[in-house]
Amino acid sequence: MSQPELADALERTASVFRADAHKARVTLRSDSALQAGFHSRARMRGHEISIDEPKGIGGTDLGASPVELVLAALGSCQEITYRAFATALGIPLVGVAVSVEGDIDFRGFFAIDETVRPGFGALRVTVNLTTSASQAQVDALVAAVNRHCPVLDMLSTPVPSHFETRVVAP
């Protein structure tokens, strides 16, 4: 899809959502099940992935770990949001590649120190833009992206979650 085609597609979608807010509200879903050990298979619509832990901490390394998937989700969400907002704002963008590093202290997960959080304590995001845009355009783009990136939003502002547990006998 060329930049003008993508601009048209985004504008058509936005028009639908502007006209009818109900169409903008959707529910997405993942269904997963643990296999042997720490290996899990997850399905999101037609897409399936394997998730596992590295061998060093009891896994069989059949896929990335859940916390690594969070890093990939953030990096790719940044990239997609860069493409979308560069297109919408008419800012030239030839390419975008993102590296995300997360620092984790496994004493949290292993319940060795209850003052240590189990998730990443800090994230470092390096955004590599290939663009002829001016510095002012880049600054405007970075601000728009970090204001509207869905995964960054969820890692920055708590998401309310509701749990239900169902138990069946073996």
Add this chain to the structure above:
Amino acid sequence: MSQPELADALERTASVFRADAHKARVTLRSDSALQAGFHSRARMRGHEISIDEPKGIGGTDLGASPVELVLAALGSCQEITYRAFATALGIPLVGVAVSVEGDIDFRGFFAIDETVRPGFGALRVTVNLTTSASQAQVDALVAAVNRHCPVLDMLSTPVPSHFETRVVAP
């Protein structure tokens, strides 16, 4: 890996971290790059996945979307944490499967209404346990898991993030 073998592996790992906190602190990483349109390829150690948006919003659907990956990361992280804590606490657990639903309002991402958050406004997690454990054991397990699940932690408590932008000319 049998339940006793997994218990041994987890205890060996925990012993290392208890003895030397430095060994518990690691940095994980994802490197991704946008391909055509909204398609991104991400690499985490040896594991590669394709990420994309559905066709309805300008993508080519070559993979799950970033926000769907967050749902799968949460579901699989819950499952792995259930297995680990059931093993550590000596609670029988034959199987665990998790479904996660997330409600999103795309008026946030599309900047149609700046009061709407771009990420999920709410998550519903259904945990299906196959176990002969007592209700008291299940309650203890649920509490331990939700206290130590790394992905749940990151969706419940903000993760500090630092951004660096690098610009290269085309």
